[in-house]
Structure formats: structure tokens, C-alpha cells
Amino acid sequence: MAKVIEVEHLYKSYPMAIGDPYPVLKDVNFSIEEGEFVAIMGPSGSGKSTLMNTLGCLDTPTSGVYKIGGEVVSGMNEDQLANVRSEKIGFVFQGFNLLMKRTLLDNVSIPLIYAGYGLDEQHKKAEEMLSHVGLQNFVERFPSQISGGMQQRVAIARALVNNPKLILADEPTGNLDTKTSVEIMNLFQKLNEDGKTIVLVTHEPDIADFAKRLIYIVDGVVHYDGPVSEFKGKR
Amino acid sequence: MEKNVEIIDQKIHMSRAVFRESWISIKSNKLRSFLTTLGIIIGVCAVVIMVAAGQTVQNMINDSFEGMGSNLLLVRPEFVATSGVKSGGQSVVKTGDADVIKKLKYIKAVSPIVNGTAQIIYGNENYMASIVASTPDYLYTGKWEIERGEGLSDRDVKSAQAYILIGKTIESNLFPSGESAIGKTVRVSNIPFIVKGVLKAKGQGMGGVDRDETVIMPVTTYRRRIRGSYIPNRVNYIMAQVDSDKNINKAKRYIENALRESRRLKPGAENDFRVDDMTEMVETVKSVGTYISILLASIASISLIVGSIGIMNMMLVSVTERTREIGIRKAIGAKNSYILYQFLLEAILISFIGSMVGMVLGIGISQVVGVILEKSVPISMLTVVISFSVAIIVGIASGIFPAIKATKLDPIEALRYQ
Ligand SMILES: Nc1ncnc2c1ncn2[C@@H]1O[C@H](COP(=O)(O)OP(=O)(O)OP(=O)(O)O)[C@@H](O)[C@H]1O
Numbered sequence: 001m002a003k004v005i006e007v008e009h010l011y012k013s014y015p016m017a018i019g020d021p022y023p024v025l026k027d028v029n030f031s032i033e034e035g036e037f038v039a040i041m042g043p044s045g046s047g048k049s050t051l052m053n054t055l056g057c058l059d060t061p062t063s064g065v066y067k068i069g070g071e072v073v074s075g076m077n078e079d080q081l082a083n084v085r086s087e088k089i090g091f092v093f094q095g096f097n098l099l100m101k102r103t104l105l106d107n108v109s110i111p112l113i114y115a116g117y118g119l120d121e122q123h124k125k126a127e128e129m130l131s132h133v134g135l136q137n138f139v140e141r142f143p144s145q146i147s148g149g150m151q152q153r154v155a156i157a158r159a160l161v162n163n164p165k166l167i168l169a170d171e172p173t174g175n176l177d178t179k180t181s182v183e184i185m186n187l188f189q190k191l192n193e194d195g196k197t198i199v200l201v202t203h204e205p206d207i208a209d210f211a212k213r214l215i216y217i218v219d220g221v222v223h224y225d226g227p228v229s230e231f232k233g234k235r
Numbered sequence: 236m237e238k239n240v241e242i243i244d245q246k247i248h249m250s251r252a253v254f255r256e257s258w259i260s261i262k263s264n265k266l267r268s269f270l271t272t273l274g275i276i277i278g279v280c281a282v283v284i285m286v287a288a289g290q291t292v293q294n295m296i297n298d299s300f301e302g303m304g305s306n307l308l309l310v311r312p313e314f315v316a317t318s319g320v321k322s323g324g325q326s327v328v329k330t331g332d333a334d335v336i337k338k339l340k341y342i343k344a345v346s347p348i349v350n351g352t353a354q355i356i357y358g359n360e361n362y363m364a365s366i367v368a369s370t371p372d373y374l375y376t377g378k379w380e381i382e383r384g385e386g387l388s389d390r391d392v393k394s395a396q397a398y399i400l401i402g403k404t405i406e407s408n409l410f411p412s413g414e415s416a417i418g419k420t421v422r423v424s425n426i427p428f429i430v431k432g433v434l435k436a437k438g439q440g441m442g443g444v445d446r447d448e449t450v451i452m453p454v455t456t457y458r459r460r461i462r463g464s465y466i467p468n469r470v471n472y473i474m475a476q477v478d479s480d481k482n483i484n485k486a487k488r489y490i491e492n493a494l495r496e497s498r499r500l501k502p503g504a505e506n507d508f509r510v511d512d513m514t515e516m517v518e519t520v521k522s523v524g525t526y527i528s529i530l531l532a533s534i535a536s537i538s539l540i541v542g543s544i545g546i547m548n549m550m551l552v553s554v555t556e557r558t559r560e561i562g563i564r565k566a567i568g569a570k571n572s573y574i575l576y577q578f579l580l581e582a583i584l585i586s587f588i589g590s591m592v593g594m595v596l597g598i599g600i601s602q603v604v605g606v607i608l609e610k611s612v613p614i615s616m617l618t619v620v621i622s623f624s625v626a627i628i629v630g631i632a633s634g635i636f637p638a639i640k641a642t643k644l645d646p647i648e649a650l651r652y653q
């Protein structure tokens with residue numbers, strides 16, 4: 001199977017106002033194959049979001065090599081990174097991050113603007129995606145007019161609409177109640193069964209159980225990397 | 236090849252989409268967009284009105300010189316205080332000077348002129364006329380034409396005949412029933428005169444005076460019958476028409492030399508008269524009109540600058556308010572250039588709409604004012620050019636800085652922004 005993600009000797013440190021840079025990720029190594037469903041866990045402040053931002057090409061590593069689908073991404077310029085985000089990655093955030101003044105249809109269409117689709121095609125694909133997540137009856141609504149669970153579905157539809165290889169989700173259920181969280185996780189599971197590679201960060205073991213593989217990070221170092229079922233750490 | 240077509244297609248799609256995004260964001264903030272646009276509307280409107288006002292003034296100035304012959308030299312007295320003794324008191328020009336000038340090379344027409352006003356009466360009707368006492372040549376130097384009857388002759392001047400030529404306004408006021416004035420005896424300052432000709436209408440002159448209130452009579456008759464002068468044959472000034480504009484300077488020198496000789500001025504003595512090129516004087520006055528236009532437009536453009544600062548202010552607020560939106564857009568694949576275009580386009584759209592509305596409003600207002608004041612106000616190409624340039628320049632100038640600020644936002648920070 002082809003590798004979607006390869007991370008080799010990844011370091012990330014933030015410059016401090018005084019003194020040495022503050023290291024957050026320290027020599028992280030792993031790779032993820034196409035079709036995997038990976039949960040990333042770890043204590044607060046351990047560097048999960050930093051790792052996700054790097055994987056999502058929103059941030060660049062201080063050193064080390066990061067490849068998506070065999071292509072070296074670390075060292076790309078801003079425009080190239082924007083292209084990678086547009087073509088290969090779908091991002092789902094904890095806070096949904098929808099444009100509140102735009103309809104659901106427009107929200108899901110926006111990634112297609114940057115992918116260069118015409119308006120008709122944008123709307124056709126966005127509508128398809130919204131029905132895929134069960135929101136075909138809400139296309140002309142605004143985010144404020146639907147529930148949090150539905151908003152997260154819109155965000156997932158938006159992440160999927162340009163057919164990326166990789167779905168990254170940073171605590172996608174963090175703002176949702178248990179019942180809605182399960183619904184969202186079922187959706188992720190279904191997407192994974194359809195062949196999408198999914199990497200998500202979570203604090204909750206119950207959520208991580210939906211995944212197949214777990215990467216556990218403590219203080220910027222990978223402590224465990226293996227099947228979810230065999231993890232005997234902080235549970 | 237096919238790949239290129241595809242890329243061009245994508246670019247077109249993207250520019251359309253970015254345009255749509257800008258437009259939607261303007262629409263979704265109606266009040267703020269409207270208030271911002273208002274600044275530009277007022278600015279452009281003011282500039283358009285001021286340009287129209289300036290051009291109207293300029294046209295009025297130009298029109299008032301319309302009724303003047305071309306290639307004119309103006310000979311006027313100049314007071315000179317010679318060292319010690321005053322040279323015979325006042326300096327004057329006289330009809331005799333006109334005779335001297337008339338003989339010179341390059342001179343086509345010469346008219347000594349005395350101006351005055353006098354009551355003109357026919358039957359029960361009377362009118363205050365402005366009198367020009369001159370010679371037959373005045374028809375050329377003053378650019379008059381005879382509509383009916385005939386002009387004055389040299390003999391009329393020589394023998395001081397009581398003949399007059401009258402303007403249209405005089406005729407219509409003295410003869411309200413519409414009968415012709417030709418051959419009728421009218422009284423000017425209580426002296427009977429025979430109307431020899433009626434002048435073609437000229438309309439308004441400088442300062443809105445009616446040039447058809449003019450009465451033309453022989454200068455000799457005026458001096459003998461209406462108002463004498465204790466210096467015989469004294470006139471106000473002499474107008475000399477040169478045959479071609481190439482010869483104006485030569486003719487001017489000839490006149491100066493000839494008059495110095497006839498006045499027996501010693502070498503080195505200053506001229507007690509002056510010869511001015513009317514065309515030059517007219518150009519000077521006309522250029523004042525241009526300066527007035529530029530001044531008015533510059534004052535008005537201050538409000539444009541204020542309007543453009545308004546756009547910049549709104550865009551800066553907008554960029555800060557929409558930090559999160561910018562983060563989201565970047566996270567889902569927007570390049571910096573698209574963010575730049577979107578915000579720049581927003582500013583340009585606002586200034587474009589403002590300029591166009593301001594232009595239409597400004598043209599409308601100046602036309603309405605023109606109708607009220609009974610002046611024809613030009614709609615100039617300049618106004619349209621200014622409006623379009625303002626639309627683009629103000630849009631870019633006020634939008635570029637906020638737009639660059641938007642592209643500089645770090646997506647992670649921007650997403651964290653509440
Ligand atoms: N821009 C930054 N500048 C400096 N330090 C930062 C920056 N971003 C994150 N950090 C630090 O890096 C460390 C890791 O942060 P990160 O957000 O990756 O943790 P996390 O594992 O996602 O935590 P949580 O579970 O609370 O979301 C933290 O100590 C944080 O303070």
C-alpha cells in the first residue's frame with residue numbers, strides 16, 4: 001500500500017521572546033498508509049495540534065522531512081503549501097470554522113473556488129457532498145440556523161468536497177455532546193471504509209476507539225504507536 | 236496545449252469566483268458598505284460639479300470674447316510723468332491718431348472709440364442704450380454685422396451725420412409692435428437721429444451684459460451733439476485690426492513708431508500711449524478661467540481624499556474583523572494572491588460604485604443648476620475620465636494596504652482569533 005504520510009526526524013520549536021527556542025516536537029517519526037484511520041492522543045500541551053498543523057501544511061517544521069504521497073512538503077513555499085492544502089488535504093476543526101454569513105452551500109463550495117472550478121460545478125459538487133453527510137435539505141441555511149453536530153457535518157463536507165487523499169481532524173468532537181460525537185465518528189468511520197485516510201486528534205479514549213491505530217504523544221515525543229486495542233497507557 | 240487551456244479556464248473561473256466573493260461580502264454588510272460608498276459619492280460628485288462650474292465660467296469668458304474681431308491691437312493713453320516737467324498734462328489718444336494708424340502697413344481696419352450711455356426714445360418707448368461712437372471700421376473691429384439697412388459711411392463720419400445703427404434689443408424695445416426701425420427718427424439724449432441699420436444679434440457678453448443694447452454712431456456726431464470733450468477729438472481708445480496674426484508684432488512696432496513721430500516724442504522719452512495685443516490679453520483672461528477650474532477641482536478633491544481614507548479605514552476594520560475568515564480560507568487552500576485580490580477588489584468595487592453614482596449625481600445636479608440659472612453647463616469628457624480614474628486609483632490606493640495586511644496573516648493565528 002502507498003504511504004500517504006511520511007514523517008522523518010520532525011522537530012518543531014517556537015522562538016521565545018527571551019532565551020532559547022521552545023521545543024514542542026522532538027524527533028517525531030512515523031508513516032501512515034493509504035486507508036488508515038489513526039487517532040493521536042496525549043496530554044494537553046504535548047504538541048498534538050502542532051503536529052496536526054504541520055501535517056496539514058498550515059505550519060512548517062523547524063527541521064526534518066515531511067512527505068505527502070511521496071512528495072516532500074517540508075521546504076515548500078507558501079503558494080506551494082496552499083496548493084497542497086487545496087488538493088490533498090481536508091481539514092476539520094474543533095470549532096467547525098464555517099463562514100457564518102454564508103449559506104451551507106457556499107461554505108462547502110469555497111474550497112472548489114481555489115481549486116479552480118466554475119460556479120455551477122462548485123454548487124453541484126457541494127450539493128452532492130452535503131447530501132452525502134445527510135444535509136441535502138439545508139443547503140440554503142446559514143450555519144447559525146443549524147445545530148453544532150450539523151455544523152461539523154458541513155465542515156466535513158467542506159473537507160471532502162475536493163476529494164482529498166487525507167482528512168485531518170483536530171478534536172472534531174471537542175465541542176459536541178456524546179450522542180452527536182458518536183454520530184460524527186460514525187461518519188468518519190464510514191468515510192474510512194470508503195477508502196479515505198483519516199488522522200484525528202482526541203482527548204477521549206471512546207472516540208479514539210473508532211480508529212484502528214493510535215499514536216500517543218507525551219511532551220513532543222511519540223510514546224506509543226500501534227493498534228488502538230493494544231494501548232495500555234493512560235486510560 | 237490542452238493543459239494551458241485548462242489553466243486559463245481555471246484562472247477565469249477563479250477571477251469570477253473571487254469577484255463574487257468580494258461582491259457578496261459587500262452586500263452582506265450593506266449599511267457599512269453604503270456609508271463608505273457615500274464618502275466617494277460625495278467626493279466625486281463635488282469634483283464633477285466643480286469641474287462643470289469651472290468649465291461654465293470658462294465658457295462664459297470665452298463666449299464674451301466671441302463678439303470681438305480677431306488680430307486686434309488696442310491703443311490706449313498712458314500717463315507719463317517725465318522727470319521734472321509734466322509733458323503737457325494729460326496723455327490722450329485722438330481721432331487723428333486713428334488716421335495715422337490707418338495709413339500703416341498690415342492694418343486692415345481702425346476704429347477710434349468713445350463709449351457712453353444715453354437714453355434712446357421713440358414715441359412712448361424709451362431704453363437706456365450703451366453708445367459706441369466710432370467709424371465705419373468698427374463693424375470689423377467689433378465684429379458686427381448688419382441685419383437690415385446699411386452701415387455708416389466715411390462721409391457720415393466726416394460730416395457728423397445724425398445716423399445710428401441699433402442692436403436688436405433696442406429695436407424690440409422701441410418698436411414693440413414689430414415694425415422695422417429702419418428710417419425712423421428716434422431721439423438719443425433728446426437729439427433726433429435716423430436709424431440707418433439694425434445689427435445682427437450677438438447675445439450676452441462678459442458678466443451677462445446684453446450686447447444687443449448697443450447703439451453705434453459716428454464719433455464726430457457724438458462729440459459734437461451728445462457729449463463734447465474739452466480736448467478736441469479725444470477718444471477712449473483705438474482698436475486696430477491687423478491683416479494676419481503673423482504681422483501683429485510688426486504692426487505693433489509700426490504703430491508705436493508712427494505715433495511717436497506724429498506726437499513728436501524725443502528719442503529716449505517714454506511713450507505716452509500703449510499698444511496691447513488683445514489676443515494676448517484675452518488669452519491671459521482665459522487662462523484665469525482655467526486656473527479657476529483647476530482650483531475648484533482641487534478643493535473638491537480634498538473630499539475625495541477623505542472618502543478614500545474612509546474606504547481604507549473600513550477595509551482595515553474589515554480585515555481585522557474577518558481575521559478568522561481569512562484563516563479559514565487559507566486553511567482550505569486559498570493562496571495569498573486570492574486573499575489579496577478579494578480584499579483589493581472589495582475596495583475597488585466600493586470606489587467604483589461610489590464614483591459612478593457620484594458622477595451621475597454630479598452631472599445631474601450641475602445640469603439642474605444650469606437650467607435654474609439659465610446657463611448651459613457642459614457635460615465634459617474630462618468628468619467621465621476623472622470619475623473612472625478615481626474609481627480605480629482610489630480603490631487601489633485605499634485597498635492595497637489592508638489587502639496586503641490580510642495576506643500577511645498567519646493561518647494558525649488567524650484561526651485562533653475570536
Ligand atoms: N505559536 C506558539 N508559540 C509558542 N508556543 C506555542 C505556540 N503554539 C503552541 N505553543 C506551545 O506548544 C506546546 C504544544 O501546543 P499544542 O497546541 O500543540 O498542544 P496540544 O497537544 O494540542 O494541547 P491541547 O490538548 O491543549 O490542545 C504548548 O506548550 C504551547 O504552549
Ligand SMILES: [Mg+2]
Nearest residue numbers: 048049050170
Ligand atoms: Mg490542541
